[in-house]
Amino acid sequence: xxxxxxxxxxxxxxxxxxxxxxxxxxxxxxxxxxxxxxxxxxxxxxxxxxxxxxxxxxxxxxxxxxxxxxxxxxxxxxxxxxxxxxxxxxxxxxxxxxxxxxxxxxxxxxxxxxxxxxxxxxxxxxxxxxxxxxxxxxxxxxxxxxxxxxxxxx
Amino acid sequence: xxxxxxxxxxxxxxxxxxxxxxxxxxxxxxxxxxxxxxxxxxxxxxxxxxxxxxxxxxxxxxxxxxxxxxxxxxxxxxxxxxxxxxxxxxxxxxxxxxxxxxxxxxx
Numbered sequence: 001x002x003x004x005x006x007x008x009x010x011x012x013x014x015x016x017x018x019x020x021x022x023x024x025x026x027x028x029x030x031x032x033x034x035x036x037x038x039x040x041x042x043x044x045x046x047x048x049x050x051x052x053x054x055x056x057x058x059x060x061x062x063x064x065x066x067x068x069x070x071x072x073x074x075x076x077x078x079x080x081x082x083x084x085x086x087x088x089x090x091x092x093x094x095x096x097x098x099x100x101x102x103x104x105x106x107x108x109x110x111x112x113x114x115x116x117x118x119x120x121x122x123x124x125x126x127x128x129x130x131x132x133x134x135x136x137x138x139x140x141x142x143x144x145x146x147x148x149x150x151x152x153x154x
Numbered sequence: 155x156x157x158x159x160x161x162x163x164x165x166x167x168x169x170x171x172x173x174x175x176x177x178x179x180x181x182x183x184x185x186x187x188x189x190x191x192x193x194x195x196x197x198x199x200x201x202x203x204x205x206x207x208x209x210x211x212x213x214x215x216x217x218x219x220x221x222x223x224x225x226x227x228x229x230x231x232x233x234x235x236x237x238x239x240x241x242x243x244x245x246x247x248x249x250x251x252x253x254x255x256x257x258x259x260x261x
Binding site: 003 | 239248249251253254255257
């Protein structure tokens with residue numbers, strides 16, 4: 001289970017690559033990106049809209065521990081079932097700008113598949129800013145999870 | 155002679171990350187930290203030693219007890235590091251995998 005997700009973010013570039021291999025048939029992996037109920041579960045976000053088609057629009061809404069709501073939105077530029085999703089991604093009312101996401105789905109065997117997620121930001125600064133947010137968010141998320149586990153022990 | 159500890163190596167370990175997260179909210183004694191883990195107490199002590207050596211944790215004497223707390227300055231140095239971002243995606247994708255595995259078995 002260790003380190004299945006790899007991130008390649010070269011110094012001074014405005015892009016990064018996330019790759020992950022799954023113990024899932026390609027069709028199931030792709031379904032997890034298309035079915036709103038499933039997206040809600042693994043992204044832990046509310047799906048307000050998800051039009052999985054060329055020129056479709058999507059909008060997610062997350063609520064943090066303090067009850068603040070954050071909306072994420074974007075447009076699907078290209079949609080090829082079981083192969084590719086190209087879309088924009090933006091946090092509404094935030095200064096991070098828009099990013100372009102190229103999701104490439106690949107069949108490895110009948111029961112395994114791979115996702116390549118190529119993200120391009122407006123600038124190097126913006127990419128690095130997003131990575132820093134990851135720091136804070138990651139700590140909070142892991143902390144909440146730890147809290148849940150600890151609470152269950154009580 | 156003490157080995158020079160690499161900060162990034164220190165936070166690459168899941169238990170040590172969990173310790174940092176635990177102590178992030180409040181300073182704690184080694185004993186209090188250890189109660190949060192199944193791991194043997196000496197193992198936790200070793201982790202605390204490593205985290206202290208690379209200055210991610212600071213010790214503070216309070217009466218007879220030693221409290222561990224986060225060294226915010228050092229943590230900031232690590233903030234640029236990609237690991238937390240990777241972890242977010244790792245968790246999401248693990249979840250996706252678990253959900254979809256159940257999805258197959260449901261059918």
